[in-house]
Amino acid sequence: MPSETDNPENQQPKNPKNLTVKQEREARRAEKVEAMKRAQAKATRNRRITIGSLIGAAVLVIVLVIVFVVTGSGTTPAPVATKADGVQTFPGLSRNHVSGSVTYAQVPPAGGDHNPVWLNCGVYNQPVPSENAVHDLEHGAVWVTYDATQVTADQLATLRAALPSTYIVLSPFVGLPSPVVASAWGAQIQLTGVTDTRLADFIKTYWQSPNSPEPGAACTGGITAPGLVT
Secondary structure (H helix, E strand, O other): OOOHHHOHHHOOOOOOOOOOHHHHHHHHHHHHHHHHHHHHHHHHHHHHHHHHHHHHHHHHHHHHHHHHHHHHHOEEOOOOOOOOOOOEEOOOEEOOEOOOOOOOOOOOOOOOOEOOOOEOOEEEOOOOOHHHHHHHHHOOOEEEEEOOOOOOHHHHHHHHHOOOOOOEEEEEOOOOOOOEEEEEOOEEEEEOOOOOOHHHHHHHHHOOOOOOOOOOOOOOOOEOOOOEOO
């Protein structure tokens, strides 16, 4: 017959470590405490990673803003001088986008603050808004202005033939200091007339010059002033 000790109901739970009830309770408590510490450490690591990511993103935004401010509304050096005698250069011109009229130091303007919308390049038989034409200079265009009382008919045709077909603004201008004035961003030359050979050298140097603030930016798709011929 089976003995009393063979009865499962009389068997005690195995305790391989031979711990007392109190010791088992403390061991379980220690395990819970250790699990809580691990969870807290993990949460701390995740929090630090999140904070580091946010700081990195904030620094990137600040850098981008600084780059935008410096390149979008700062000053730029004048282009290199051409071989032609009589070229004036104007370094450090501001180029902020502004509304309304602007008083320029040069006649006609050779850069500076200007309208946010550029003038569509082309040949005009009426004076064009300086604030829009200056935006074209920022894009690497050359603005050739002439005194309509001195340059007429065949002379005007000769002047037009000497100019590139794109990134050029040709227009009359009231109050010029010479019969013809060619202007680029930060550079200008006063010419004696339509056959002045210095015009070709000026255009060769400054037309779409890489030293202009935004060479190659659009010269179409802006506004068209009254008097556009072509």
